[in-house]
Amino acid sequence: MMAPSFKEYFHLMDDVSDGRPSGSLPRAVALLRTLAASGGEGMRLTNAAATAGVTPASAHRLLRMLIDEGMVEQDARSKYYRLSIEFFSLAARAGNPSNLRDICRPVLLRLSAALGDTVFLLVRSGFDAVCLDRCEGPVSIRSFTNDIGGKVILGVGQGSMAILAHLPESEREEVIRFNLPRLLHFGLFDEVFFRNEIERVRESGFAARGSGLLPDMAGVAVPILDRERRPLAAISIGTTVERLNAERLPTVVQVLRREAEALAPKINPFDAALRRPGQQVGSY
C-alpha cells in the first residue's frame, strides 16, 4: 500500500461526511467544514451544497447569513465562497487555551535559537494532536504538522506520540483502539510495533526519530506533564536525520526536558474538555 500524500492525509481528517444535518446551526457548521476542506481557492455554491449535504437553496441562504456574519467571503466575480480572513482572525484566539501558547512562546523561541531547528508546540484534540505554535529554525523542514493549526492522528510524529504515550492508561487505550484502524488504513503500522513504540516512549519520557514517515526528517519530542503526570502538551523539534545523530540526541533531549519541566508549573492545569462521544473526529 502506498503512503498517502499530504493532501489525501489531511482530506481524510475532515469530518464533512455528516449524515444530513438538521437545524440551521449544524448545517452552517457543515458548510464551514466543507469550505475549510476545500483549500484556499474556495468552492462554488452547488458543490459546497452537495458536499455538505444541503439543498442548494438552503446553502445559499446559509452562506449569505454567514457572509453577513463575516465568517465567509465570496469572490466578487467568480462567486466562489471561502472562509473569511476575519474568521481566521477570530479563531486564532482559540489557539491559546489557558494561555498555553503565550506561556510557551518564549521557550519555543529560545529553543529554536539555541538548537537551530524548528520547534513545535502540540496539544491533544480528541483523537488527534494539533499544532498550536511553531518557530522556524534556519534548517528547512517538512513535517506532518508543519502548519500552525495542522492536525495529526494521535501517535503519528514525535510530538503527537509523546502526548499519546503519556496519557493515563484508560484514555491511552481508548485512543489506541480508535486510532489503530485509521493508522492501519495507511499501512504504516502494525499493532504490536505501534504498542511497542508507545511503551518505549512512555518509559524513556521522550519520542525520537519516530516512524520515519518522512524520509530524511527526524524529530524529538517531550511531553509537558502536570503534577498528576497527565500530558498537557508536547514540545517537539523537527530537523534532519543527519543533524539528529547519536551524539547530539541526548543533549537535545536534555535541553527539551529541562524546558518542559520548567514550563509545567507555570501552566494553569486545564481539565479535560467535555465532549460528546464520537463527535468531531473523522470516521473511516
Next chain:
Amino acid sequence: MMAPSFKEYFHLMDDVSDGRPSGSLPRAVALLRTLAASGGEGMRLTNAAATAGVTPASAHRLLRMLIDEGMVEQDARSKYYRLSIEFFSLAARAGNPSNLRDICRPVLLRLSAALGDTVFLLVRSGFDAVCLDRCEGPVSIRSFTNDIGGKVILGVGQGSMAILAHLPESEREEVIRFNLPRLLHFGLFDEVFFRNEIERVRESGFAARGSGLLPDMAGVAVPILDRERRPLAAISIGTTVERLNAERLPTVVQVLRREAEALAPKINPFDAALRRPGQQVGSY
C-alpha cells in the same frame, strides 16, 4: 491621553456589541465572538449570555449545540466555555486564501534567514489588516500584529500602512474616513499627519519606521501589488530601531521590494471580497 495597552487595544477590536441578534445562527456567532474575545481562560455561561445579548437558556442550548459540533469546549469542572482546538484547527485553513500563505512562506523564511529579523505577511480584512504568517528572527520583537491571526487597524504599523497607502483612491478614502475616528480615539494621530504619512508611503513604495507606537521597535514593509497595482498583501519586517539604521534601511527595502515583485505574478489575483456594508468591524 494614554496609549492603550495591548489588551485594551485588542478588546476594542472585537465586535461583540451586536444589538440583539435574531435567529439561531447569528446568536451562535455572537457567542463565538464573545468566547473569542474572552481570551484563553474561557467564560461562564451567564457571562457569555449577557455579553452576547442572549438569554441564558438560549445560550445554554446554543453552546451545547456548538459543543456537539465540536466548535466549543467546556472545562469539565469549572464549566467554563471556550473555543475548541478543533475550531482553531478548522479556521487555520482560512488563513490561506488563494494559497497566498503557501506561496509566500518560502520568501518569509528566506527573508528572515537573510536579514535576521522577524518577517510578517499581512492582508487586508475590511478596515483592518490581519497577520497571516510570521517567521521569527533571532532578535526578539514586540509588535501589534505579533501573533498570527492578529488584527490591526488599517494604517497602524508598517505592513498595515503599506497596504492602506497603495489602495486605489476611492477605497483608500473610504478606509481613512472609517478609521480616522478609531485612530483618534487612541490619540495617536491627527488627520494631516496621517494623510501625509500615507502619501509618503505611497510615493516611496514602502513604509519604514512608522509611527513609533512601540518604543525601540521599528519596521519596514512593502506591498505586494498585482498588475493593476492593487495591494494583495504586505511583507513586513519587525526589528529594533538600532538595527534599522540609516545605512541599512535602503538595503532592506531593496531586498524586500525585490522579493515582493518576484512574488506578485505567482499570486492568483483574488478579487475584492463581497461584503455587506458596515459589517464585521468594530464600532466605537
Next chain:
DNA sequence: GCCATCATTACATATAGCGGAAAAACGGCA
C-alpha cells in the same frame, strides 16, 4: 449548613428555517 448565584430542564408559542419549484443570471459554444 444556609443562601445566593449559576446551570439546566420543561413547555407552549411563534417564528425562522426548510425544500420544491420557478425564475433569473451566467457562461460556453457555435
Next chain:
DNA sequence: TGCCGTTTTTCCGCTATATGTAATGATGGC
C-alpha cells in the same frame, strides 16, 4: 449574436425548530 445547459437566486406554504418564561437542580462561598 443567439441558443442551451448549468448555476445562482427568489418565492412560498408548511413544519419543525428555536425562543423566552418560569420552575428546578446544582454549586460554591461564608
